[in-house]
Amino acid sequence: MNGESSGYSALTPAQFGALVAALRQAGYAVAGPRVADGEFVFGDVSSSAGLAAGYADEQKPGRYLLSKSAKSAALFGVVNGQHSWKKYLFSQQETLWRARGSSGGFSVEQEPCRPAKSAFLGVRPCDIAAIRVQDAVFTGGACADTYYKTRRENALIIAANCTRASGNCFCDSMGSGPRARAGFDLAFTEVAENGAHYFVFEAATAAGKQLLSKCGAPAASAAQTRKADALIESARAAMTKKLDAKNIKALLYRNYENPRWEQTAKRCLACANCTMVCPTCFCSTMEDQTSLDGAQASRARRADSCFTLDFSWIHGGGSVRPAASSRYRQWMTHKLATWHDQFGTSGCVGCGRCITWCPVGIDITEEAAAIAEAEAD
Amino acid sequence: MVPETRNLKKGKPKLAVCKLASCDGCQLSLLDCEDELLQIAELVQIASFPEATRHFEKGPYDLTLVEGSVCREHELEMIKEIRAQSRFLVTIGACATAGGIQSLRNFADAKEYVSFVYAKPQYISALATSTPVSAHVAPDYELWGCPVNKEQLVEVVNAFLNGRKPNITARSVCMECKAKNTVCIQVSRGTPCMGPVTHSGCGAICPAYARGCYGCFGPKETPNTASLADWWKRELGAQEDFTQRSFRTYNAWAPEFRAESEKHGKK
Ligand code: SF4
Ligand code: SF4
Ligand code: SF4
Ligand code: SF4
Numbered sequence: 168m169n170g171e172s173s174g175y176s177a178l179t180p181a182q183f184g185a186l187v188a189a190l191r192q193a194g195y196a197v198a199g200p201r202v203a204d205g206e207f208v209f210g211d212v213s214s215s216a217g218l219a220a221g222y223a224d225e226q227k228p229g230r231y232l233l234s235k236s237a238k239s240a241a242l243f244g245v246v247n248g249q250h251s252w253k254k255y256l257f258s259q260q261e262t263l264w265r266a267r268g269s270s271g272g273f274s275v276e277q278e279p280c281r282p283a284k285s286a287f288l289g290v291r292p293c294d295i296a297a298i299r300v301q302d303a304v305f306t307g308g309a310c311a312d313t314y315y316k317t318r319r320e321n322a323l324i325i326a327a328n329c330t331r332a333s334g335n336c337f338c339d340s341m342g343s344g345p346r347a348r349a350g351f352d353l354a355f356t357e358v359a360e361n362g363a364h365y366f367v368f369e370a371a372t373a374a375g376k377q378l379l380s381k382c383g384a385p386a387a388s389a390a391q392t393r394k395a396d397a398l399i400e401s402a403r404a405a406m407t408k409k410l411d412a413k414n415i416k417a418l419l420y421r422n423y424e425n426p427r428w429e430q431t432a433k434r435c436l437a438c439a440n441c442t443m444v445c446p447t448c449f450c451s452t453m454e455d456q457t458s459l460d461g462a463q464a465s466r467a468r469r470a471d472s473c474f475t476l477d478f479s480w481i482h483g484g485g486s487v488r489p490a491a492s493s494r495y496r497q498w499m500t501h502k503l504a505t506w507h508d509q510f511g512t513s514g515c516v517g518c519g520r521c522i523t524w525c526p527v528g529i530d531i532t533e534e535a536a537a538i539a540e541a542e543a544d
Numbered sequence: 545m546v547p548e549t550r551n552l553k554k555g556k557p558k559l560a561v562c563k564l565a566s567c568d569g570c571q572l573s574l575l576d577c578e579d580e581l582l583q584i585a586e587l588v589q590i591a592s593f594p595e596a597t598r599h600f601e602k603g604p605y606d607l608t609l610v611e612g613s614v615c616r617e618h619e620l621e622m623i624k625e626i627r628a629q630s631r632f633l634v635t636i637g638a639c640a641t642a643g644g645i646q647s648l649r650n651f652a653d654a655k656e657y658v659s660f661v662y663a664k665p666q667y668i669s670a671l672a673t674s675t676p677v678s679a680h681v682a683p684d685y686e687l688w689g690c691p692v693n694k695e696q697l698v699e700v701v702n703a704f705l706n707g708r709k710p711n712i713t714a715r716s717v718c719m720e721c722k723a724k725n726t727v728c729i730q731v732s733r734g735t736p737c738m739g740p741v742t743h744s745g746c747g748a749i750c751p752a753y754a755r756g757c758y759g760c761f762g763p764k765e766t767p768n769t770a771s772l773a774d775w776w777k778r779e780l781g782a783q784e785d786f787t788q789r790s791f792r793t794y795n796a797w798a799p800e801f802r803a804e805s806e807k808h809g810k811k
Contacts, residue, residue: 206732208727230779249727434768436740437768438718438739439715458702459580459584459702460587470719470723476714477713477714524731526730527740527775
């Protein structure tokens with residue numbers, strides 16, 4: 168889905184609405200940012216009126232505050248929330264096959280996967296990077312995961328460049344944002360200030376170009392693209408969190424033993440929220456089910472986390488990571504170090520979700536800095 | 545601890561439901577299984593199930609589900625007899641697994657409670673403490689919850705019948721919350737939630753209705769209660785008595801919750 172970007176178009180809010188309508192007309196199930204029961208989520212979008220207009224988020228370690236302003240017209244004013252696109256691509260629980268007993272033995276049937284054609288609307292650059300990380304995990308090796316692959320092939324990606332950074336964003340450090348460079352069909356920057364409201368769009372694929380042509384938008388003016396660029400740069404400048412991505416792998420490999428792990432384990436609940444919200448974490452466990460009479464069985468895949476004891480359970484011996492310190496170390500070292508050796512990229516894209524949604528506000532950037540500091544001491 | 549059901553002697557396995565001190569809510573969960581219960585009734589011989597029928601058959605039993613905690617004098621003997629009669633003994637619910645809500649008495653003077661509640665306290669023969677089955681005999685499996693989750697209950701019976709381990713994990717309620725895509729209310733609303741230290745099993749019901757988890761399923765594996773309580777106090781402004789009450793509800797006598805509750809509020 169990569170491609171060179173071409174010229175820019177400028178869409179009015181009405182033309183943006185027409186784009187959403189065109190998507191639906193073309194048979195896409197559109198998913199995008201919404202507010203439901205007072206919470207920011209990704210959900211079905213039937214028209215641009217269903218987006219999170221006027222909302223903005225404030226994030227700090229362990230806290231997320233959503234607010235609405237009557238003054239703001241922005242449809243994409245919220246940077247991100249707990250949901251990631253993993254929600255649509257990597258199912259939390261999925262039956263893989265079913266087996267039926269018969270007099271002569273048993274027969275096995277693979278569970279079919281028939282995903283709808285879907286469009287992800289407003290994918291942040293870090294989340295595009297995360298999807299590409301999961302692409303490498305699920306489809307990059309010798310055995311592709313059929314379920315992920317089929318869903319992924321059916322997904323159109325419409326990126327939203329960032330014009331704000333949350334208090335927990337550090338995509339700039341990870342090289343994944345705040346502008347999307349590749350990995351999308353369409354990308355836009357929303358400009359909503361001083362009474363002006365428009366979307367500067369670029370198309371990267373044939374599918375994207377075709378959709379864009381349906382909303383009758385004119386080419387963007389130089390002033391409009393300049394404004395969009397300036398907003399993206401201001402988001403970059405506003406990012407307060409940083410991570411030394413260049414040295415982190417070597418640092419963590421040198422620090423399997425470091426007093427910081429024990430200190431963090433005192434705070435860490437081993438609740439697994441960080442891995443569950445992380446858009447790149449991909450771990451799962453297999454669960455075998457039987458019917459009560461034992462005539463049928465099925466195997467399901469269920470999302471799992473390196474923070475559970477079952478995850479590292481060794482036959483006859485229990486978990487090899489009984490201490491929370493070793494589980495926290497596994498998580499952080501996988502994200503920032505061993506992932507490079509395993510998949511050739513960082514396992515962290517700097518979205519900040521693990522920091523925000525950790526119920527006790529443990530901050531991966533702060534932990535990285537603390538390990539470096541403890542080593543220097 | 546996987547029971548060898550395949551070696552059962554001829555005939556259906558015998559199932560008994562036994563009751564110690566409890567509200568019967570967990571037995572009701574089994575009764576509530578409707579469709580599955582009919583199937584179960586075909587696959588096992590129900591020897592005893594007080595909430596459903598007066599029919600009673602003597603042991604030994606292949607599978608015994610025990611509800612309730614040990615609260616009264618005669619239950620001390622009863623649980624030993626139940627164990628002796630049971631090939632595979634499963635505790636069901638907070639009472640049998642952790643002592644239940646009635647273990648709140650363990651933090652106070654039970655005699656005093658009795659005199660408040662009953663007109664003729666001399667007829668009451670209550671022990672000073674309410675204790676879980678495991679304090680008296682060794683169960684083969686413990687199912688948490690106040691009440692138990694009926695799918696988990698059926699899963700335990702299913703696993704027994706098919707000679708496999710139940711698909712039940714000691715992970716946090718948070719993982720169920722996330723699996724449902726419920727937005728975390730502790731983070732988004734600042735509502736103190738027991739989910740990060742609580743055993744999964746309920747399907748994260750309360751957070752889905754914007755209420756903090758009450759800890760009905762008891763402590764999860766390696767619960768870090770101190771860190772959670774510290775965050776509630778520092779960041780969410782929780783009062784000490786609130787924290788004490790949060791750890792002293794349905795699973796007050798579960799060792800990890802008990803220890804945390806003793807660090808907060810009045811002694
Ligand atoms: S490790 Fe944290 S910041 Fe990095 S991608 Fe995962 S959730 Fe986002
Ligand atoms: S950090 Fe843990 S849960 Fe995430 S991918 Fe690595 S091992 Fe799996
Ligand atoms: S770092 Fe935070 S979210 Fe992750 S397991 Fe520990 S307490 Fe839970
Ligand atoms: S609402 Fe409670 S149970 Fe759910 S994720 Fe948050 S802390 Fe965990």
